[in-house]
Amino acid sequence: MPLSPLDIHNKEFTRGFRGYAEDEVNEFLDQVIKDYEIILREKKELEDQVQTMIEKMNHYNSLEDTLQKSIVVAQEAADEVRRNSQKEAKLIVKEAEKNADRIINDALTKARKVTIEIDELKKQSKVFRNRFKMLVEAQLDLLNTGDWDHLLEYEVDLTDIQDQHRSDEAEAASTDSTPSY
Numbered sequence: 027m028p029l030s031p032l033d034i035h036n037k038e039f040t041r042g043f044r045g046y047a048e049d050e051v052n053e054f055l056d057q058v059i060k061d062y063e064i065i066l067r068e069k070k071e072l073e074d075q076v077q078t079m080i081e082k083m084n085h086y087n088s089l090e091d092t093l094q095k096s097i098v099v100a101q102e103a104a105d106e107v108r109r110n111s112q113k114e115a116k117l118i119v120k121e122a123e124k125n126a127d128r129i130i131n132d133a134l135t136k137a138r139k140v141t142i143e144i145d146e147l148k149k150q151s152k153v154f155r156n157r158f159k160m161l162v163e164a165q166l167d168l169l170n171t172g173d174w175d176h177l178l179e180y181e182v183d184l185t186d187i188q189d190q191h192r193s194d195e196a197e198a199a200s201t202d203s204t205p206s207y
Contacts, residue, residue: 029062030066031059031062031063031066034055034058034059034062035055035059037055039051
């Protein structure tokens, strides 16, 4: 067990013949006691500081562990978010491709229908053109016949028409007044 300042103070030495000077020894022991007390006080303060540092170190080690765990959890969460984002992006791309394919197929179907309609309209226009051409040719043939010249040779006088009309009326009247049997 280490000596305490009190042990040093209470230490009694036996006196011998021609021993040390008692006052010098006592002064020296007083100085040793003071220095020893200072050293013990400093030791106690240092032990307190060491204990405080150990507690702080434990606290910081705990914080470090917590931070490391948090970093690991954050990294795992980031990885999960990245994986989910990639999955979602793939789904969006697949959906977009499906929609694009559907839109392209719809457009191709409509284009085919329009092409068929155009072909049908072309056929109908050819038929109409041929019929119209035949009609115009028939009318031209009619105009080119000699019947028109014959009509121009007729000379009809207004009095002839009036006389013809009167005779037709008289004849109609006579057939109405004739008794029927």
